[in-house]
Amino acid sequence: MGRRRGEELDTAIRAAVLGLLTEHGPAGVTMEAVASAARTSKPVLYRRWADRASLLRGTLLGIATAAIPHEDTGSYRTDMLAILRGWAALFTGPEAPVLRAAIAAAAHDPELRAALQNDVIGWRNVDEVLVPFVSPRT
Numbered sequence: 001m002g003r004r005r006g007e008e009l010d011t012a013i014r015a016a017v018l019g020l021l022t023e024h025g026p027a028g029v030t031m032e033a034v035a036s037a038a039r040t041s042k043p044v045l046y047r048r049w050a051d052r053a054s055l056l057r058g059t060l061l062g063i064a065t066a067a068i069p070h071e072d073t074g075s076y077r078t079d080m081l082a083i084l085r086g087w088a089a090l091f092t093g094p095e096a097p098v099l100r101a102a103i104a105a106a107a108h109d110p111e112l113r114a115a116l117q118n119d120v121i122g123w124r125n126v127d128e129v130l131v132p133f134v135s136p137r138t
Contacts, residue, residue: 004040012038013045017059018098025105026112029056057115060102063095 004012016037020028031052035042049055068086073079090099106113 009038009040009044013040013048013055014059014062017055018095021056021059021105022098022101025101026056026109031055053111053115056112060099060115063099064090067093067095 013034016034017029020033020037024033029052031042031045034052034055035045045055049058067090069079069082073082090096102112102116106116
């Protein structure tokens with residue numbers, strides 16, 4: 001088997017992270033375990049991510065950004081419906097077990113909780129999306 005690069009390698013790494021997260025929780029997502037599961041080397045991982053937290057965060061963010069629409073349609077209602085449908089699809093689609101495992105693990109892992117809150121959920125600037133719903137009406 002030749003050396004993998006680009007999308008093929010990215011797919012193997014992402015699958016390894018998601019498999020380890022589902023099976024062992026966030027503590028199981030170590031650089032060594034991911035390298036072994038993805039059949040690559042730790043230096044390959046460290047060239048792309050500074051540590052396991054950034055690898056895990058990047059993988060979860062990749063899932064969310066792929067599933068949640070980010071284009072502005074010009075209609076707040078249409079944008080909100082698209083975002084909510086995207087989140088619903090995430091939690092009912094093929095990645096649902098991984099996301100449920102990540103959320104359950106976040107209750108006991110402050111680093112993962114921060115990654116989910118700030119990077120996965122917050123990547124869309126939640127304040128701008130929700131302010132009209134929570135601001136007092138004048």
